[in-house]
Amino acid sequence: MSTTATLAWREFRFQRRMFWRNPTAAFFTFVLPVFFLILIATVFSLKQSDLNQLVPGIAGMAVMSATFVSLTYNLVFIREQGILKRIRGTPEPMGSYFGGVISNSIWNAILQVVIIVVLGHVFYSVPWPQDWIELVVITVIGVAAFASLGIAMAQAIPNFDSAPAYVNAIFLPMLFISGTFYSTDHLPRAIAAIASALPLKHIIDGLYGALVSGKGLEHHVPAILVLLGWCAIGLFLAVRYFRWE
Amino acid sequence: MPPNAIEVRELHKSYGRFEAVRGISFEVKRGEVFGLLGPNGAGKTTTVEILEGYRERSAGEVSVLGFDPDHAGMELKQRVGVVLQTMGFYPNATVRESVEHVAGFYPSPRDVRETIALVGLDGTEDKRARQLSGGQRRRLDLALALVGDPELIFLDEPTTGFDPAARRTAWSVIRRLKELEKTVLLTTHYLDEAQELADRVAIIKNGLIIAAGPPSELTPASASYRVSYDGDGGRVELETDDPTELLHRITSEALARGDRLRNLSVSRPTLEDVYLELTAEEESAAVTPESVPT
Numbered sequence: 001m002s003t004t005a006t007l008a009w010r011e012f013r014f015q016r017r018m019f020w021r022n023p024t025a026a027f028f029t030f031v032l033p034v035f036f037l038i039l040i041a042t043v044f045s046l047k048q049s050d051l052n053q054l055v056p057g058i059a060g061m062a063v064m065s066a067t068f069v070s071l072t073y074n075l076v077f078i079r080e081q082g083i084l085k086r087i088r089g090t091p092e093p094m095g096s097y098f099g100g101v102i103s104n105s106i107w108n109a110i111l112q113v114v115i116i117v118v119l120g121h122v123f124y125s126v127p128w129p130q131d132w133i134e135l136v137v138i139t140v141i142g143v144a145a146f147a148s149l150g151i152a153m154a155q156a157i158p159n160f161d162s163a164p165a166y167v168n169a170i171f172l173p174m175l176f177i178s179g180t181f182y183s184t185d186h187l188p189r190a191i192a193a194i195a196s197a198l199p200l201k202h203i204i205d206g207l208y209g210a211l212v213s214g215k216g217l218e219h220h221v222p223a224i225l226v227l228l229g230w231c232a233i234g235l236f237l238a239v240r241y242f243r244w245e
Numbered sequence: 246m247p248p249n250a251i252e253v254r255e256l257h258k259s260y261g262r263f264e265a266v267r268g269i270s271f272e273v274k275r276g277e278v279f280g281l282l283g284p285n286g287a288g289k290t291t292t293v294e295i296l297e298g299y300r301e302r303s304a305g306e307v308s309v310l311g312f313d314p315d316h317a318g319m320e321l322k323q324r325v326g327v328v329l330q331t332m333g334f335y336p337n338a339t340v341r342e343s344v345e346h347v348a349g350f351y352p353s354p355r356d357v358r359e360t361i362a363l364v365g366l367d368g369t370e371d372k373r374a375r376q377l378s379g380g381q382r383r384r385l386d387l388a389l390a391l392v393g394d395p396e397l398i399f400l401d402e403p404t405t406g407f408d409p410a411a412r413r414t415a416w417s418v419i420r421r422l423k424e425l426e427k428t429v430l431l432t433t434h435y436l437d438e439a440q441e442l443a444d445r446v447a448i449i450k451n452g453l454i455i456a457a458g459p460p461s462e463l464t465p466a467s468a469s470y471r472v473s474y475d476g477d478g479g480r481v482e483l484e485t486d487d488p489t490e491l492l493h494r495i496t497s498e499a500l501a502r503g504d505r506l507r508n509l510s511v512s513r514p515t516l517e518d519v520y521l522e523l524t525a526e527e528e529s530a531a532v533t534p535e536s537v538p539t
């Protein structure tokens with residue numbers, strides 16, 4: 001067990017190094033959510049109540065893009081390049097390998113939530129988190145749900161070239177119905193129902209609760225259950241359909 | 246410890262209804278370099294990847310260092326090095342980083358610098374994998390397979406895409422492995438490579454072994470010696486199992502005629518001749534190794 005953990009840590013550091021080795025990709029991973037935040041806040045000259053909605057929305061988007069989008073691309077890439085197959089022929093425990101690869105995405109998600117929260121406070125007068133525990137719990141569960149869905153998604157994608165098509169077909173619509181950029185209070189009923197069944201809205205609502213309204217975790221029990229449900233579905237599909245090559 | 250590093254008995258592998266491997270048996274002794282030869286689609290990669298634990302067999306018995314590769318754990322992986330026909334590594338990692346990273350998975354790896362030098366990649370340590378040429382990338386594959394200091398090494402077409410100099414380097418690496426008493430199972434399309442490196446080879450076609458034995462002892466079904474000379478109407482080629490008798494006869498006849506047999510030559514068929522003859526046959530009857538007095 002201890003060697004599995006040591007090797008996972010080693011793999012994580014290696015994955016971080018490889019992540020920064022491609023500076024343009026790394027730059028966009030971090031800059032895109034910030035860019036959206038500034039652009040939307042400026043173009044629509046939002047009032048404070050809208051900004052209070054936008055900052056958790058962008059933080060939620062960052063969680064999804066770091067885990068669901070980037071992790072999916074990464075997994076398809078390492079499979080297509082034959083890296084997965086090579087690793088499988090070495091004695092590196094699979095737990096260490098995937099631990100390192102997944103933690104890399106999770107670490108990006110956490111860094112981005114921190115960046116967005118700090119920017120939101122400094123530039124857009126969004127209060128400091130009202131409920132730190134809620135912030136941590138929602139981020140962790142949200143990351144777990146989208147990471148496991150990302151691993152499952154990667155199994156359905158035939159090759160790296162087609163990965164953006166598959167991923168964006170899910171990512172973009174989910175952004176628009178989940179209250180990322182604006183409040184979803186006035187969505188048509190059917191669409192609101194779909195959004196409530198999907199994970200992103202619950203992450204954004206949870207982050208809003210943690211950052212702005214200060215309503216405690218006890219108000220987010222159904223949301224947490226939905227997220228844990230997606231996490232379980234993702235894990236099940238990921239394990240059931242895992243492909244090495 | 247069992248005397249054989251690898252034992253394969255009546256191995257079968259089907260992909261759906263297509264049977265790619267149709268009952269092959271062979272063993273590889275410890276310290277031996279064993280070559281699997283055969284045309285495209287013969288079933289070489291399928292066989293090797295079953296032994297490596299990448300694919301599940303449909304039927305038959307397989308033992309690798311005493312383990313069943315389908316149910317083996319870390320211990321087997323620590324003792325085996327693998328070069329697959331196609332495999333990659335992180336394109337943005339340098340040669341040194343790649344080798345160092347993989348070395349960390351093994352209990353007692355080789356020295357990283359020494360491994361890089363062994364495969365002839367010294368001087369490219371700081372190059373990223375994606376900047377390497379095809380042949381250099383293949384050498385990196387070899388380095389990553391060897392850095393764990395395995396006792397058994399699988400090489401699936403290790404020199405495909407190499408220039409002649411790089412092939413010589415790879416050959417010397419494989420000879421070095423043999424000196425170190427490692428066991429090597431290698432597939433190749435290059436007959437000179439098999440002849441040069443392998444202690445024994447098996448020729449496989451359509452999922453069956455059609456000949457096996459030391460390269461020098463494999464003989465075509467037809468004849469073991471080829472005698473040829475320039476006759477009046479062009480080159481005359483004769484085949485025989487008894488060259489002494491044949492030479493005596495044709496040279497006596499020539500002398501009696503007062504003739505010369507210009508460019509007379511006697512040759513043993515090369516592995517290539519055997520290979521081409523065997524793999525060209527429509528329905529190939531199994532050929533057993535036949536030792537030839539030298």
Ligand SMILES: Nc1ncnc2c1ncn2[C@@H]1O[C@H](COP(=O)(O)OP(=O)(O)OP(=O)(O)O)[C@@H](O)[C@H]1O
Pocket residue numbers: 260265283284285286287288289290291292330
């Ligand atoms: N995953 C697979 N699914 C279906 N058929 C396969 C699969 N892998 C191999 N085959 C088929 O099995 C046969 C043997 O393939 P294999 O890759 O073992 O040949 P090979 O001897 O390694 O050939 P080459 O010299 O071209 O590498 C081929 O007809 C191939 O098309």
Ligand SMILES: [Mg+2]
Pocket residue numbers: 289290291330401
């Ligand atoms: Mg092959």
